[in-house]
Amino acid sequence: MHAAVRGLVFGTVTLSLALATAGCGSADQAGDDAGKKDKKGPLTIGLLLPENQTARYERFDRPLMEKKIKELAGKDTKILYSNAKQDATLQQQQVDTMIAKKVDALILDAVDAKSIASSVKKADGAGIPVVAYDRLAEGPIKAYTSVDxxxxxxxxxxxxxxxxxxxxxxxxxxxxxxxxxxxxxxxxxxxxxxxxxxxxxxxxxxxxxxxxxxxxxxxxxxxxxxxxxxxxxxxxxxxxxxxxxxxxxxxxxxxxxxxxxxxxxxxxxxxxxxxxxxxxxxxxxxKPYVPETEAAAKFAVALAKGDELDDIATSKTDSESEKDVPTIIVKPxxxxxxxxxxxxxxxxxxxxxxxxxxxxxxxxxxxxxx
CATH class of the missing domain: 3.40.50.2300 (Response regulator)
Structure with a gap:
């Protein structure tokens, strides 16, 4: 229990750039990243939720998201989960852990949308695309889903x-x-x-x-x-x-x-x-949790596989640091x-x-x- 201006123009240039970044990363890591996208075996998706005082996260968001991820990517998909318990510093450490474990994509519901920006940048630098869930995190996120x-x-x-x-x-x-x-x-x-x-x-x-x-x-x-x-x-x-x-x-x-x-x-x-x-x-x-969690799962699996988001996103969003982020917004x-x-x-x-x-x-x- 989330200021950005949502753009409704569905462009493709920024999307291509975002996917290029998510799929290739920097020149130094391009080879490693490409290998990861083509690897054999199950995907590994990271999921970081912000707190457990609000019952929704453990009762609905997490199980619904995990169910949809496995439905899309296979039952053998690995899902690594952590809850920050409203601690922004702890969540930054959790992102570091996800990077160390080389997840293929990361779904992030930020405790502090601004302070998490450096962690998002770090994940992006490691070739891990980040999906901002429910709250619009700053930094080079590759997709965003929330309620209106x-x-x-x-x-x-x-x-x-x-x-x-x-x-x-x-x-x-x-x-x-x-x-x-x-x-x-x-x-x-x-x-x-x-x-x-x-x-x-x-x-x-x-x-x-x-x-x-x-x-x-x-x-x-x-x-x-x-x-x-x-x-x-x-x-x-x-x-x-x-x-x-x-x-x-x-x-x-x-x-x-x-x-x-x-x-x-x-x-x-x-x-x-x-x-x-x-x-x-x-x-x-x-707030209908099913369409919101399913949107996050679709974005994460597509990005983990290196797929484009044209057929998933329904709009674009601008944050203070990113423009034209592929987005799905759910009606409350x-x-x-x-x-x-x-x-x-x-x-x-x-x-x-x-x-x-x-x-x-x-x-x-x-x-x-x-």
Whole structure:
């Protein structure tokens, strides 16, 4: 739980250059790289995810990606996996390890999109193409896939405004944005502001360090103290983890699910879905993990084999350091109490058994989830 301008012009010049770099590397390593692409035996794909506080990465992203990689490249494909646990320095070390193990391609979801640039350059210099997953890492990446991040913020903000209705004039909202090290966080924030500005008063706004729920909790306590409990009519929270921290602070201030101001979220995490069903959390944003993980797998396998990306990419993206990066962007979807049922049991979502534990049986029954 990600600022770049997406280009929609599908050119071929930059793509050719990118593939040449991915397939050949520098003149000194051209022979070795070419040998690697033509080698016998299974491919080795590296996968680096950023943190394990957000349940989605271990529950959905990793298994779905591994499944698709093996489907595309064969069951004997080797997948080397590490999780950085929100530690940017550790992730840089993990990239070094992947280089040392000579993976054929690397899928990277960056903890810190800027600081990882030198590691991406190092991998590129070793002839290892890097696919930026979910967050647009800086450096010579060869492909990028994510959700339409500005739209995520717009969905959250539009949903919040609709729920507030006339109450938008009765007080102020608090904005709990994500970490400044995550380029997606700025996109969510910009998308949200494009909807909220001029429509509601923003009493307090925070960029939450490391996306941590405990930091969101402290921020929310500070906002309640500064604004006064009665003046807070809603909370824009950029993801479900922080929404949990926000709601804990609201409960501590005396709010109950019956008078809780609407709180947004993102990722459709299990705890978030359960809070939505009980009425504690107003909404989340469901990001379809299947198409996003499959896009990353397709890019990685194609690059590992030295294949072109023309038939895979659907658009191009510019980062601060790269232009016209082959890209696939996935459409996010709003998730409120009425919409949970239709996703239950679908690939990339939770089962009724996972959601409807003893504590939530009553809420599931009311939502007709069996």
């Amino acid at each position: 991040n500005p739209t995520v913020g717009k969905i959250q903000a539009s949903s919040l405004l609709k729920e507030l209705g006339d109450k938008a004039d009765d007080g102020k909202i608090v904005m709990m944005n994500g970490s400044i090290t995550d380029p997606n966080a700025k996109m969510y924030k910009d998308g949200a502001h494009s909807v909220l500005d001029g429509k509601v008063k923003i009493g307090k706004e925070y960029d939450t360090k490391e996306w941590k729920p405990e930091n969101a909790n402290e921020n929310m306590k500070g906002a309640l103290s500064a604004l006064g409990k009665k003046n807070v009519v809603g909370v824009y929270s950029a993801n479900d983890g922080m929404a949990g921290g926000v709601i804990t602070a609201l409960k501590g201030a005396g709010f109950t699910k019956d008078n809780m101001p609407p709180v947004t979220g993102q990722d459709a995490e299990l705890n978030g879905v359960q809070r939505i069903l009980t009425g504690e959390q107003f909404m989340s944003v469901y 979807l709003p998730l409120t109490k009425d919409g949970v049922k239709k996703y239950v049991g679908q690939p990339g979502f939770f089962t009724a058994k996972e959601i409807c534990t003893a504590k939530f049986e009553s809420a599931c029954a009311k939502a007709d989830i069996k």
